[in-house]
Amino acid sequence: MVLEKESPFPSYIYNVEKLRSLLIKSYNKNSSISRALPKLFDQLKCLRSLDLSWGSIKELPKEIVKLINLRYLKLSNNHDLLELPETLCDLYNLQTLDLTRCRRLQTLPSGIGKLLNLRHLDNWETFGLRSMPKGMRRLTCLRSLKEVVVSDGCNGNKTFTLGDLANLSYLRGDLKIRGLGNAGDVTEARKAKLHNKEDLFGLTLNFDSSTARMCHEDMILEALQPPGNMERLEIRCFNGPILFPSWLNSSALAQLRHLTLGNCRNWTLLPPLGELPSLESLQISNMSGVKKVGEEFLGLRKEEGQTSTPSSSSPMIAFPNLKSLRFSNMVKWKHWINCEIPSTRVAEMDNAIMPQLQSLDLQRCGELKALPHYLLGLTSLKELSVDWCPVLAEYCQKEWPNISRIPNIRLDGVYVQRSSH
Numbered sequence: 001m002v003l004e005k006e007s008p009f010p011s012y013i014y015n016v017e018k019l020r021s022l023l024i025k026s027y028n029k030n031s032s033i034s035r036a037l038p039k040l041f042d043q044l045k046c047l048r049s050l051d052l053s054w055g056s057i058k059e060l061p062k063e064i065v066k067l068i069n070l071r072y073l074k075l076s077n078n079h080d081l082l083e084l085p086e087t088l089c090d091l092y093n094l095q096t097l098d099l100t101r102c103r104r105l106q107t108l109p110s111g112i113g114k115l116l117n118l119r120h121l122d123n124w125e126t127f128g129l130r131s132m133p134k135g136m137r138r139l140t141c142l143r144s145l146k147e148v149v150v151s152d153g154c155n156g157n158k159t160f161t162l163g164d165l166a167n168l169s170y171l172r173g174d175l176k177i178r179g180l181g182n183a184g185d186v187t188e189a190r191k192a193k194l195h196n197k198e199d200l201f202g203l204t205l206n207f208d209s210s211t212a213r214m215c216h217e218d219m220i221l222e223a224l225q226p227p228g229n230m231e232r233l234e235i236r237c238f239n240g241p242i243l244f245p246s247w248l249n250s251s252a253l254a255q256l257r258h259l260t261l262g263n264c265r266n267w268t269l270l271p272p273l274g275e276l277p278s279l280e281s282l283q284i285s286n287m288s289g290v291k292k293v294g295e296e297f298l299g300l301r302k303e304e305g306q307t308s309t310p311s312s313s314s315p316m317i318a319f320p321n322l323k324s325l326r327f328s329n330m331v332k333w334k335h336w337i338n339c340e341i342p343s344t345r346v347a348e349m350d351n352a353i354m355p356q357l358q359s360l361d362l363q364r365c366g367e368l369k370a371l372p373h374y375l376l377g378l379t380s381l382k383e384l385s386v387d388w389c390p391v392l393a394e395y396c397q398k399e400w401p402n403i404s405r406i407p408n409i410r411l412d413g414v415y416v417q418r419s420s421h
Helices: 033-043 062-066 086-090 134-138 162-167 186-192 217-223 390-398
Strands: 002-004 021-025 049-051 072-074 096-098 120-122 147-149 173-178 200-206 232-236 258-262 281-285 324-328 359-363 383-387 408-411 414-417
Touching (some): 162 186, 186 217
Parallel strands (some): 147 173, 232 258, 258 281, 324 359
């Protein structure tokens, strides 16, 4: 049954004792649905699925406990919802709890560990959460958990820690860990054993912090090695030194297809990402310490503190499968250096660097002077976008005979050349 109401429920709705599924929509912030819910819950003893998404609910009634047979509860996009009642934790049959974009939700019930049958906790973009209850570690049946929040430790041993992730051995899909800047103990990061969670295919590591406390972020990042079959990886707000994790290489991340690096402000060089054999899209943003990009980025030579590159006896192709490359907000980046590859290390082909690149997007790289020659010669490159890069835009005009070989060119949001195909 589907209800779309902006006023209290009519009387006929209360004769639904055998109803199994109910969807209620209310787009009016002044709706009285929240006041009507307790009476409704009295009648729905057989309900299995309840969808209250996109509503105006500020408080979920404690009478929710009467829906003892509930398996599925969707509360997503209730932007005024601040907390959940502890009685929710007595719904022992609950398997899915969807809190997506409940952005003002501040806490989860402390007794959430009683929901032992919970399989899916969808808490994507619950920005108001600053910690998670310790009882989360008991939810060993969880298959999906969108976000883990690392707290600043103010609540002692009452909050979920990185080490508690080890208990959630069946997690799959995508996982975001935020608040890693609060994690002062590398031991907890090692206990998480992320590399053993082979059903995870996407991972975001966000080193944001609610405190000014310094921690060993380089050691924590090293300890949070993803599983080998990882396909999507994001690393954000990393404030550690320029010491790349040993696992950021072709052997540990052979299946990685999508990589995002952002706000790693202490890095003055980029990792040797050209070694990653399956990488298809790469986004790099807000690297305020990077002034040049050169051979170290392509993985053609070994730099201090970085992993070794492939054997010189093997043909070398940097970024063999990369199709999309984007740089944005690189405020100090001036030089993208041309690379001279020793003939003994070039594969027997015309393009030894990014041979499949189709799209190059540069935004707000205000000091970047030029593009490397190896990009201009790519026959695969179909799209070039240069936005808010005044020096580079001037370079493009001067080098137009070479640049114009690219079918689609956009400068500051306007296509100056566009293919009809």
